Amino acid sequence: MKAFACPVCRSLVFFENDRCFTCDTELGYSRADAALVAVDRSGLTRCANRVVALCNWLTDPDRNGGLCDCCALTRTRPADDDPAGLAAFALTEAAKRRLVYQLDHLGLPTTPRTEDPDRGLAFDLLSSENEPVTTGHADGVITIDMAEGDDPHREALRIKLAEPYRTLLGHLRHEIGHWYWYVLIEGTPYLDRFRDLFGDEREDYAEALQKHYAKDPDETGWEGTHVSNYAASHPWEDWAETFAHYLHIRDTSETAAAWGLHTDGPDLDLSLSWDAQLDVDPVEEPDSFDELARSWIALKMVLNQLNRSMGSDDLYPFTLTPVVLDKLRFAHVVISSYRPDAAT
Incomplete structure (x- = not known):
């Protein structure tokens, strides 16, 4: 930003x-x-x-019934006589505006459902206070449980699911990542490489999730090959998690660049434990993934230490192993080379 x-x-x-x-x-x-x-x-x-x-x-008042392009992507929202739902709706839309801003910045499409009824993008923003709601994606329709905007609710779920990180914006980035799999990868020359890195997405999805949840998180062995435990459940989830983390990294790095954040790092001998200088140089146009990754790994160390100085947990509590970096590099290439007229 x-x-x-x-x-x-x-x-x-x-x-x-x-x-x-x-x-x-x-x-x-x-x-x-x-x-x-x-x-x-x-x-x-x-x-x-x-x-x-x-x-x-x-x-333009003549477009979308007076709604902006971002709000027009929402096809279901709370009723006007639901004050609690509307409060959650405002929080969710604020996160969605940040999402759409970044997608525009990356040059990615946000084709609405009204233009493509079969595969266009739409958001159902629902409240689980009165009925069960499952956050997820299906053929371009992204369903968000707006209870995720409530800090105690979201934190309770984070602890229950043994997740190191859980935010409303993170949910939006993850779920729209599923849609971009269809837009950027399905039916393209990238599909074979995707399967090399992430696995075969034709594996039965429901069965894969069932097996995943039956395992103890400490026994899945995901740490060296996936950015999160959930990413290990199925290739589609691995891609969605990777896509979301790429957006986290790009947005935070570009915010640091916009504010001129720079540090030379501590005066330490890092030769035995670090293969690059701990030096945060703002990446204003991170066309090179290597440059983006180098800057991010240093920046996240600084941010994590700042959080700890305030008595908070790490801002970015994830380890980017070489395998995970290869997946992020793939996301970078696919996103950076997208053209609106390319076959999808």
């Missing part, structure tokens, strides 16, 4: 702002400009979800 500036006074503003706190200019996010713009000079109007989802995006 880049650092934004008010278009009028050039003061610092943030992605979620709808007003400049310095000059009081009304601001909105223009997707076409990938910037916060002055509403009265944009020729656009605020999204119809400005109040209900706290959306600060702008739109």
Whole structure:
């Protein structure tokens, strides 16, 4: 995420702002400009979800019934007379806006269901307070249990499932990764390489998950070959986890670059335990995966130590082994070489 500036006074503003706190200019996010713009000079109007989802995006009033492109991807949301559901809805949409911003930055498509009824993208944002909801993906429809926006609920699940990390944005990145498997890999020359790295996705999915959950996490032996225990359950889940982590790494690295974060690292002899200098140089355009990975591995060490200084757990509690880095490199190549007119 880049650092934004008010278009009028050039003061610092943030992605979620709808007003400049310095000059009081009304601001909105223009997707076409990938910037916060002055509403009265944009020729656009605020999204119809400005109040209900706290959306600060702008739109053409003749498109999507007054919804911005991001909000229009949601086909199911809580009713207006469900205040608890609407509060969770606003949190989920805020995370989704960050997701769509990054997908735009990467040049990836977000074809809506209205344009492609069979494989287009849509979000069902549901609450599990009154009925069971399973977060997941099916042919472009992403279902999110909005209870994941509630910190105690999400933390209880994280502990129950023995996960080191669990966030609402992480769920969105993981589930949309399933959709991008169809967009970027299925039926393309990348499929054979995918199977070399991740395994054969034709393995029975339900049976694979059943076997996975029957195992003790400490006995799956995933640490050397997968980014998470869940990634070891099936090649599709391995890809979705890898895709989500690639987005984590790119977004955090680019945020560090936007803020000019740099450290030379400690004055230590790392020759016996480290194969690269512990040196964080911002990666503004990480076209080289090697450069991105080198910078990230150093940066995540710094971030983890900063978190520990505040008494918190590691910000990024994962180890990127050579096998996992190969999978991330594959995701980098597939994403970086995507073209809208390529066969999918």
